Amino acid sequence: MSKIIEKLKDVVGAGRIMTGGSIAERPTSFWNHDSTQAKAIVLPISTDEVSALLHCCHDHEQSVVVQGGLTNCVAAAESTPADVVLSLEKMTRIDEIDVIGCTAVVEAGAILQSVQEAVAEQGLYFPLDLGARGSCTIGGNIATNAGGINVLRYGMMRNLVLGLEVVLADGTVISSMNRMLKNNAGYDLKQLFIGTEGTLGVITRAVLRLFPQPASRQNAIVAMRDFDAVSAFLNHVQQQLAGTLSAFEIMWGDYFAAVTGKGGHRAPMSRDHPYYVVLQSEGGDPDAGAERFEAVLASALDDQLIVDAVIPKSTAEARAIWEIRENFEAILEPEPVYLYDVSLPIRDMDDYVADVKSKVSQCWPNGECYTIGHVADGNLHFFVQPNETGDFHDASDECVYAPLTAIGGSVSAEHGIGTEKLNWLSHSRSATEIELMRSLKKNLDPKNLLNPGRVLAR
Numbered sequence: 215m216s217k218i219i220e221k222l223k224d225v226v227g228a229g230r231i232m233t234g235g236s237i238a239e240r241p242t243s244f245w246n247h248d249s250t251q252a253k254a255i256v257l258p259i260s261t262d263e264v265s266a267l268l269h270c271c272h273d274h275e276q277s278v279v280v281q282g283g284l285t286n287c288v289a290a291a292e293s294t295p296a297d298v299v300l301s302l303e304k305m306t307r308i309d310e311i312d313v314i315g316c317t318a319v320v321e322a323g324a325i326l327q328s329v330q331e332a333v334a335e336q337g338l339y340f341p342l343d344l345g346a347r348g349s350c351t352i353g354g355n356i357a358t359n360a361g362g363i364n365v366l367r368y369g370m371m372r373n374l375v376l377g378l379e380v381v382l383a384d385g386t387v388i389s390s391m392n393r394m395l396k397n398n399a400g401y402d403l404k405q406l407f408i409g410t411e412g413t414l415g416v417i418t419r420a421v422l423r424l425f426p427q428p429a430s431r432q433n434a435i436v437a438m439r440d441f442d443a444v445s446a447f448l449n450h451v452q453q454q455l456a457g458t459l460s461a462f463e464i465m466w467g468d469y470f471a472a473v474t475g476k477g478g479h480r481a482p483m484s485r486d487h488p489y490y491v492v493l494q495s496e497g498g499d500p501d502a503g504a505e506r507f508e509a510v511l512a513s514a515l516d517d518q519l520i521v522d523a524v525i526p527k528s529t530a531e532a533r534a535i536w537e538i539r540e541n542f543e544a545i546l547e548p549e550p551v552y553l554y555d556v557s558l559p560i561r562d563m564d565d566y567v568a569d570v571k572s573k574v575s576q577c578w579p580n581g582e583c584y585t586i587g588h589v590a591d592g593n594l595h596f597f598v599q600p601n602e603t604g605d606f607h608d609a610s611d612e613c614v615y616a617p618l619t620a621i622g623g624s625v626s627a628e629h630g631i632g633t634e635k636l637n638w639l640s641h642s643r644s645a646t647e648i649e650l651m652r653s654l655k656k657n658l659d660p661k662n663l664l665n666p667g668r669v670l671a672r
């Protein structure tokens with residue numbers, strides 16, 4: 215047994231370190247079902263243990279890969295046989311919910327959905343929400359600056375984090391557990407760790423910002439005949455719903471038809487429209503909220519901004535509509551399928567999507583390019599499916615990313631860079647920006663041991 219494994223075992227005890235065959239039983243990630251590869255997987259239960267583990271790895275020049283719920287979409291938490299994996303899965307405590315200050319103190323391994331449910335029991339609301347809510351962790355959400363379906367109203371994870379506790383690569387603990395909305399005392403150090411994909415430190419605890427639980431929620435799915443109508447309808451509901459619009463999710467018609475096909479979700483309306491939007495509004499008065507919501511949709515129908523609308527009559531019906539947008543398992547076969555996450559101005563979206571779809575069909579005549587997105591955030595996702603056997607990742611990247619540069623888009627709206635988009639970072643960030651990133655990394659992790667090769671190429 216190597217010396218480093220013995221040292222790590224001294225920190226966590228034999229029961230919370232995995233080596234050999236037990237590692238191979240764990241899938242690499244939500245997306246990649248191959249066996250995990252690692253020298254060892256350690257499962258700390260406290261910040262002190264994380265600190266001791268990192269201190270030890272630092273002394274032995276041992277690389278460390280940090281893992282939360284393994285749901286990220288950019289191969290950011292994948293390890294090699296040379297790495298030690300540090301998984302936060304045993305640090306799931308919700309230490310405190312402050313109903314006056316509207317804050318929660320949670321450990322980084324807490325599952326997003328558990329946090330949402332725990333604060334809801336106290337009449338409060340944690341608005342970060344995404345399809346992976348049942349598996350992803352708060353630490354992973356912070357490290358990726360996750361977005362999801364409510365960004366339009368509440369912002370990304372960055373806007374929902376008030377304080378952080380972080381362990382640096384050498385084991386130093388930085389406790390910055392601020393609970394206030396305002397604190398301009400010097401640099402806001404937590405920002406160094408939000409969205410930096412675990413390359414600058416391991417997040418162990420966080421203070422989250424909560425909101426009052428909305429008393430009412432209205433949902434609908436609507437259809438449009440062209441993209442101009444999508445933009446016009448977005449303006450319409452943003453103005454008419456007076457700040458209560460919390461989600462506005464677009465699905466191109468080919469995506470909707472594919473996931474509602476044979477054996478898929480039940481289609482609540484015709485499957486032939488070119489565009490669909492699922493929207494949600496949150497408010498404080500169930501009766502008035504529902505009345506206003508219906509009136510706003512009715513006027514959109516009158517003005518022909520939308521051509522059909524279905525308002526669910528129960529929570530189960532609302533969930534079924536959201537499943538169409540969030541559960542895309544039906545299009546993950548046949549492999550390979552390449553998932554993308556880009557951002558660009560809304561006004562450029564329709565032409566850009568048409569351009570990408572045309573490039574995909576030039577490369578693969580039987581290929582598909584399904585498109586969905588958080589349209590109000592300028593964020594689109596593609597699922598490129600060549601429908602041919604082979605590895606076409608580079609060609610597929612070219613179809614999606616190359617046309618972005620001219621319109622000033624970004625190769626990553628919310629998923630990050632991970633290891634998958636390293637070659638494309640320079641399309642969205644200048645040489646001087648990348649140089650500053652490298653100098654921050656060098657300063658905080660001079661030996662390049664923490665999540666090496668993520669965000670910045672080795």
Ligand SMILES: Cc1cc2nc3c(=O)[nH]c(=O)nc-3n(C[C@H](O)[C@H](O)[C@H](O)COP(=O)(O)OP(=O)(O)OC[C@H]3O[C@@H](n4cnc5c(N)ncnc54)[C@H](O)[C@@H]3O)c2cc1C
Pocket residue numbers: 244279280281282283284285286287290291302322323343344345346349350351352353354355356357358359360361362363411412413415416417418540628629665668
């Ligand atoms: C069905 C589905 C839907 C999704 N929808 C969305 C969406 O709408 N919006 C969105 O933004 N993302 C979405 N994602 C992607 C994913 O859920 C998010 O990126 C999520 O924030 C990752 O959290 P995780 O705990 O799974 O992190 P992991 O995948 O385990 O790790 C992600 C990154 O964070 C690092 N990390 C994890 N924990 C820590 C920690 N404690 N300290 C430091 N670094 C850490 C890892 O090293 C890695 O670099 C979706 C994924 C799926 C499967």
